[in-house]
Amino acid sequence: MKPKIFEPHENLAAWVKCYWTLESTIENTPLKNTIIPDGTMKLIFHYGDTYKHHINDTESIILPKCFLIGQLTRPYVVEPLGVTGSFVVRFQPNGFLPFANISIKEIQNTAVPLDALFGNEGTAIGTQILQANSTSERIQLIETFLLNRLTDKKSIDSIVASTVETILNANGQFTVNELSKKNNINRRQLTRKFSSTIGLSPKQLSKTIRIQNTLKTLLTTEVTSLTDLAYENEYFDQAHFIKDFKEFTGLTPKEFYGEHLKMSLIFDSEE
Incomplete structure (x- = not known):
């Protein structure tokens, strides 16, 4: 389906x-x-x-x-x-x-x-x-x-649009401090803009995009090591990877990689 x-x-x-x-x-x-x-x-x-x-x-x-x-x-x-x-x-x-x-x-x-x-x-x-x-x-x-x-149409915010593009292109692997410096804007201001226009903070969006990129790897590539997968997606360590993964999927990577592996295909809206 x-x-x-x-x-x-x-x-x-x-x-x-x-x-x-x-x-x-x-x-x-x-x-x-x-x-x-x-x-x-x-x-x-x-x-x-x-x-x-x-x-x-x-x-x-x-x-x-x-x-x-x-x-x-x-x-x-x-x-x-x-x-x-x-x-x-x-x-x-x-x-x-x-x-x-x-x-x-x-x-x-x-x-x-x-x-x-x-x-x-x-x-x-x-x-x-x-x-x-x-x-x-x-x-x-x-x-x-x-x-x-x-x-x-002017309701689009150029700083938000630019930051979103940066997050997407980097697969969520920028910190909020790096994003605010890149766009020459105070961290709190950037977070406020994101909250009102996207409904997520820059950190939340970055974490979301990073986990989505990780899931795509799981679904399209033969993964031999979940530890390697964590480091490839620039998680600090495996514990950090497992924590974020469970936060977004409700499962550990090992659980997801088993019988649940294909379930996200159902709602994966990327070609």
């Missing part, structure tokens, strides 16, 4: 990273999936059956059919309640800002229904996308909706 990925219109590329669809029958749908933080926010439309979110071992909630998922700082466990049919808008790390009318920082690890974001217009676009007959129709609907709301 791997997503199909689609590029956004060039007028939205600064804000939207990609679209993707995920479909499965009941027979090939895993019982539970773990969404691992990747530094982006997503609009999710379940045109198939909906999902349940497991908050912990004893608590769970039924997710809305259409919602925004805020920045994740921990593993987010979901369970499909039937046939999966999902259309996802994956924003750039700072890409949701022009469309936000609520505090991005305050919706970390939270599913926000579309009507809470956009009122009646949110309800209407959700209904249209759920009733659409094809991915191309869904993309056309959401792009028209987003372009109509893209009224303040």
